Amino acid sequence: MALSLVAVEDQTTNLAPLRLGGRLLFAIPKKGRLQQACFNLLEGADIQFRRENRLDIALVKNLPIALVFLPAADIPTFVGEGQVDLGITGFDQVQEHDAGVRSLTRARRASGEFTPDQVDGRPKGCETVLDLGFGGCKLQVQVPQKGSYREAKDLIGKNIGTSFVHLAAEYFARLEAEQDGLEDGTLTPRKLRTKIIELSGSVEAACALGVADGIVDLVESGETMRAAGLMAIDTVVDTTAILIKSKRPSNPELVELIAARIRGVITAQRYVLCQYNVERSRLAEASAITPGKRAPTITALEENGWVAVSSMVEKKKIALAMDELTKVGATDILVLDIHNSRTS
Ligand SMILES: Nc1ncnc2c1ncn2[C@@H]1O[C@H](COP(=O)(O)OP(=O)(O)OP(=O)(O)O)[C@@H](O)[C@H]1O
Numbered sequence: 416m417a418l419s420l421v422a423v424e425d426q427t428t429n430l431a432p433l434r435l436g437g438r439l440l441f442a443i444p445k446k447g448r449l450q451q452a453c454f455n456l457l458e459g460a461d462i463q464f465r466r467e468n469r470l471d472i473a474l475v476k477n478l479p480i481a482l483v484f485l486p487a488a489d490i491p492t493f494v495g496e497g498q499v500d501l502g503i504t505g506f507d508q509v510q511e512h513d514a515g516v517r518s519l520t521r522a523r524r525a526s527g528e529f530t531p532d533q534v535d536g537r538p539k540g541c542e543t544v545l546d547l548g549f550g551g552c553k554l555q556v557q558v559p560q561k562g563s564y565r566e567a568k569d570l571i572g573k574n575i576g577t578s579f580v581h582l583a584a585e586y587f588a589r590l591e592a593e594q595d596g597l598e599d600g601t602l603t604p605r606k607l608r609t610k611i612i613e614l615s616g617s618v619e620a621a622c623a624l625g626v627a628d629g630i631v632d633l634v635e636s637g638e639t640m641r642a643a644g645l646m647a648i649d650t651v652v653d654t655t656a657i658l659i660k661s662k663r664p665s666n667p668e669l670v671e672l673i674a675a676r677i678r679g680v681i682t683a684q685r686y687v688l689c690q691y692n693v694e695r696s697r698l699a700e701a702s703a704i705t706p707g708k709r710a711p712t713i714t715a716l717e718e719n720g721w722v723a724v725s726s727m728v729e730k731k732k733i734a735l736a737m738d739e740l741t742k743v744g745a746t747d748i749l750v751l752d753i754h755n756s757r758t759s
């Protein structure tokens with residue numbers, strides 16, 4: 416039964432116990448770089464909703480789903496704890512969350528506290544369903560171009576500004592352990608010599624303002640980094656947006672349905688359909704150029720000795736494939752956009 420938006424608003428303070436009338440909860444970043452690409456995916460997957468101004472929940476009109484708009488950094492927590500079934504966020508955010516869980520677990524074990532990894536007999540944590548291919552960037556260690564630091568280990572014992580405090584702590588724990596000749600500093604809790612300073616944004620300003628000697632922050636084009644007079648000296652994580660699911664979803668069949676639809680949209684965005692005619696004697700060469708996802712579809716033509724080929728080709732490889740096809744005598748090469756897909 417659909418709930419009125421006023422009722423939804425009343426329930427936003429207590430999402431999990433109410434489960435919004437049994438709806439599957441799907442978390443989308445409430446702002447930022449990933450949001451528009453998420454909306455495009457939802458549209459492609461025919462997940463229809465209307466978001467009321469400033470409301471962080473929207474009921475999906477054509478499926479028993481409620482979208483919840485949450486900060487990208489919090490989505491792994493909600494999905495991992497099982498209050499939310501599905502979510503889209505950056506791989507970096509999932510890694511940061513997991514590093515935080517590892518750190519907490521180590522601290523609790525060290526103090527003899529028991530940390531259950533199950534709730535109600537079901538496992539905690541989230542799983543990656545699908546790499547969505549957008550939101551690509553790198554979490555990098557950066558230092559002033561004009562300074563004396565050239566390698567990440569030069570920063571041991573120094574001040575590091577970052578929003579990714581747990582990943583940065585693990586990274587420097589490993590470096591420190593290496594320097595001290597230990598196996599792995601992330602396994603045994605030791606006091607970190609490097610000081611990790613938590614910043615929530617504009618991290619690149621930290622060095623110029625004297626708050627940090629180096630930073631750990633995201634780099635896409637590198638413009639922000641260079642504008643701040645910084646350079647990257649190492650990569651902590653390579654990231655893209657991912658679809659994650661809870662290890663204990665409320666409705667596993669619906670999770671699979673949504674995952675299949677989103678997978679279809681992603682495939683459609685990534686591939687084009689290439690059609691051409693080629694002499695049968697050169698089919699093996701042409702098929703090697705366009706092998707398709709599984710195999711190309713071959714149809715006999717009326718004209719003796721010729722076949723028509725239809726094959727999915729990655730968009731980024733299509734220009735080269737057309738050049739190569741021309742060389743093996745293919746003709747009437749057509750490239751068509753794929754609107755949607757369901758492939759295996
Ligand atoms: N420059 C970028 N290029 C590509 N993807 C990025 C970039 N910056 C961030 N991302 C991706 O988007 C995710 C969310 O970052 P974004 O800066 O949009 O978040 P936000 O919710 O607006 O947070 P904040 O308020 O801290 O900026 C990141 O974790 C990362 O996966």
Ligand SMILES: O=P(O)(O)OC[C@H]1O[C@H](OP(=O)(O)OP(=O)(O)O)[C@H](O)[C@@H]1O
Pocket residue numbers: 448615616617618619632633634635636637638639640
């Ligand atoms: O390499 P670039 O293409 O320049 O992108 C990198 C910048 O993008 C992100 O910041 P965002 O713009 O989200 O703002 P923030 O600093 O407030 O997080 C990131 O934190 C970098 O600052």
